[in-house]
Amino acid sequence: LKPQVTGGESDEQTITANSVTASAAVSSDWKNAASVTRLSRGQQNPNPKKDRVDYAKSGDEMTLIGTDSEPAQSTRTPSAYNGGADKFIKNGGSKIGLAVVGSDGGALPSGYEVISQKSTLKDGTGKTLKTDEGGSSLNTVTDAVNGIISGRKMTKVTDYYNVDTDAVYHDTASAGLNSFTVSDDGTGDVNVQRDKVKPVAVEINASKTLTSGTKDGERITGDELKGFTFEMTPDEDSEGKSPAYVRKVTTDENGNASWGKLNFDSVWWEKATKDVKACHAGADDSATADGCKVTLNYTVAELDDGKPQYQYDKSQHKVRIEVSETGTTKGLTVKVYVGDDTAPAATASSASAGEGETSSVSIPGEKLTFHNIKKVIDFGFTKTDAFTKAPLQDATFTLYQATDACDSACRAAPVDTSNPSSKEWTSKGSSTSDADGKVRFTELPGGHYRLVETKVPEGYVQVHGQWNVVIDLSKTNAKDQIEITAVNGVHSPAFAAENGGYSVTNTPEQKIPATGGRGLMAYTIIGILLIGAGAGLTWRKIHAPTTPNTTISA
Structure with a gap:
């Protein structure tokens, strides 16, 4: 297959150089030129001489001379411009046609069907003027180019236009791409496609960071990162379409958690596309505008495990998974978007996978990170x-x-x-x-x-x-x-x-009075006297004379 551009202007154009001078063959003086035309009676020029020379119609034929050592005019083809253009166009000129044809320039081979198509129109400055997706996107962009031509919208700056088209075609007549089963009696299951799409898988990961609530916000590592819980929940429309997976996962000692692989195989595909009109024969143009695609939306959040010493991250991350048929049978393409990103964070296709192989793609934990603070x-x-x-x-x-x-x-x-x-x-x-x-x-x-x-x-x-x-x-x-x-x-x-x-x-220290004071000396002398008096009384009692006992009887 190859692109084809028709219409527009001829394939050769006379191009005038950017810088030229003009010269009269006989004279540069209008009045002395070989051909002089005068104004009608009663008319005169507003110049100081008030003469009646018709300068617009007088003078000899002018010759253009290039001033940059190049010819003033040359004949060129579109391929000489911007790396190889296909057609010349001009304001108010002929419209163009854009199409995809066979490699020989003829019509597409019998049985070829467009599965998906995306076309983009940009001007000479690189600005995107039009983007369209769907089976008729090339026609939409063609109309945009012809609108520029008929509307005379080309300028010196935007005098070049580029159309990019990505398209996937399905050869419905190829026995190598399709498998058909015919019943023994030759009457049933004729031309029924029996091939199964090859599986593709998506692995979703999340991560946890933990810092101290101090001013320097010190990073905490090790076992303390273990045991935090994340949950990934599908929205209402995705609830019945999502492959089976464990919704709640916990972090390891490195703060990482994984929901494992969500497997999208042929059984899942047939069930998920059962009610998708664009995935079935006979779908009209409006149904196939977005192609045969299944979209799943999930919300990833951290659960509060009831640990008051931590300030939990309350943010929620959005994950969108788009699964589509790859355009040839036996293949799926999966695109994973995180948050509000318009470009997928990861893409995988199973179209080229070998027998028994599963193409897979992984979303790293850095894309889904939750940050907690350890309280102080x-x-x-x-x-x-x-x-x-x-x-x-x-x-x-x-x-x-x-x-x-x-x-x-x-x-x-x-x-x-x-x-x-x-x-x-x-x-x-x-x-x-x-x-x-x-x-x-x-x-x-x-x-x-x-x-x-x-x-x-x-x-x-x-x-x-x-x-x-x-x-x-x-x-x-x-x-x-x-x-x-x-x-x-x-x-x-x-x-x-x-x-x-x-x-x-x-407790205060206890203070003891200083030695040598008069009060202390008086108490000392009195104490010595009392001790001496007590000792004298004791001695006298011990040494006093005794009287013999006398008995008197009648």
């Missing part, structure tokens, strides 16, 4: 005097986060602040209480932490307090998201919950 929380408390409850300034605390290597025994034991194990604990920084006694740690994700008091205000007892701080953002009640307990074996004041926050105290 601020942790703060007030440092106060144990007796007066006044806020204390300059108390310093360091916060450590337990790593995966820190087991239950590690979390129960005090942290050696002089040499904390980086394998088990990671420092999240230090914070010192301000004038209001406030200590603050910000943007903390859920997890197990260790709070250590490393410096107390001057005049207060250093208690070396350590506390376990557990942040659980899966709890919906804010007051239950932080739990603080003292570490065993360390003297740690208890945290108190008050006014919607927390507070912890420090």
Whole structure:
């Protein structure tokens, strides 16, 4: 098959160069030229001389001379322009005809039918003027070209027009393309097409990204990406046409999920096209305008799995799958569109697949990505005097986060602040209480932490307090998201919950009076005298004389 262009202007045209000069054969002076014509009586020129020379009709014949060392005029064919044109056309000239013919220039071979056709018309600037799809698209574009000719719409800039046509023809008479079955008695199933289309498959994938809710938005990888759920749902029109597939899938440790392959085979095709008029013999032009095609629409979304520590992505992705017969039998073409894209994200055809093979195409997860944010929380408390409850300034605390290597025994034991194990604990920084006694740690994700008091205000007892701080953002009640307990074996004041926050105290140091004071000396002398008096009384009692007992009788 080949394209054919008819009509238009002749295949040869005299072309004038872009730059020329004109010369008179005898004289460049109109008045002295061999042929001078004068104006009618009563007429004169508006020039200063007011003469009556008819300059428009006077003078010798002019000769055109090319100024760029080229002939002023030359004879050319359309093939000399724009890489090989087919026809000359001109404003108000003859119309053209566009057609597809046999390789010998004659009519199409018997039995050839157009299955699909797309034609596009562009002008010399590359601008698309007309695009049409369907069995008559070439005729539509031909009418557009002839409208330009008859409407005198060509300009110096748009003096070239290009028509591109893609068409698929089906040779209905070819035994190599069609298989027919004839019954034993020769009366039934005559010319019934029995070949089956080869299958084609589409694999749809989605992916998950996860970042921390901190200002730097740190990317989270590993097992935490595992277990998120995606669902792909067909719309109402596609519900009964879609191949079978599992609608809900979960992500792996890399954040990837797949619905596997949606298989479009001959059984599916026959069922899906049962009510598609354009796919059956006898369809009229209006029915075949879009060709024999089945369109399926899906919505891909992430399901909220009820994990409050994450902010879920609520976006929805649209996926459109178009399946059509490839134009020759035994073949399907599938095109997959994502979102509002006008160009397919992927295309596959089974027309050339071997026996038993399935052509397939895959939509990568990057095309259907959902982004979640891991929530964070601020942790703060007030440092106060144990007796007066006044806020204390300059108390310093360091916060450590337990790593995966820190087991239950590690979390129960005090942290050696002089040499904390980086394998088990990671420092999240230090914070010192301000004038209001406030200590603050910000943007903390859920997890197990260790709070250590490393410096107390001057005049207060250093208690070396350590506390376990557990942040659980899966709890919906804010007051239950932080739990603080003292570490065993360390003297740690208890945290108190008050006014919607927390507070912890420090005890002032106790003062003992200085030695050498007059009051202390007086008390010392009195004490010595009392001790001496007591000792003297005891000695006298021990050494006093005794009197013999006397018995008197009558």
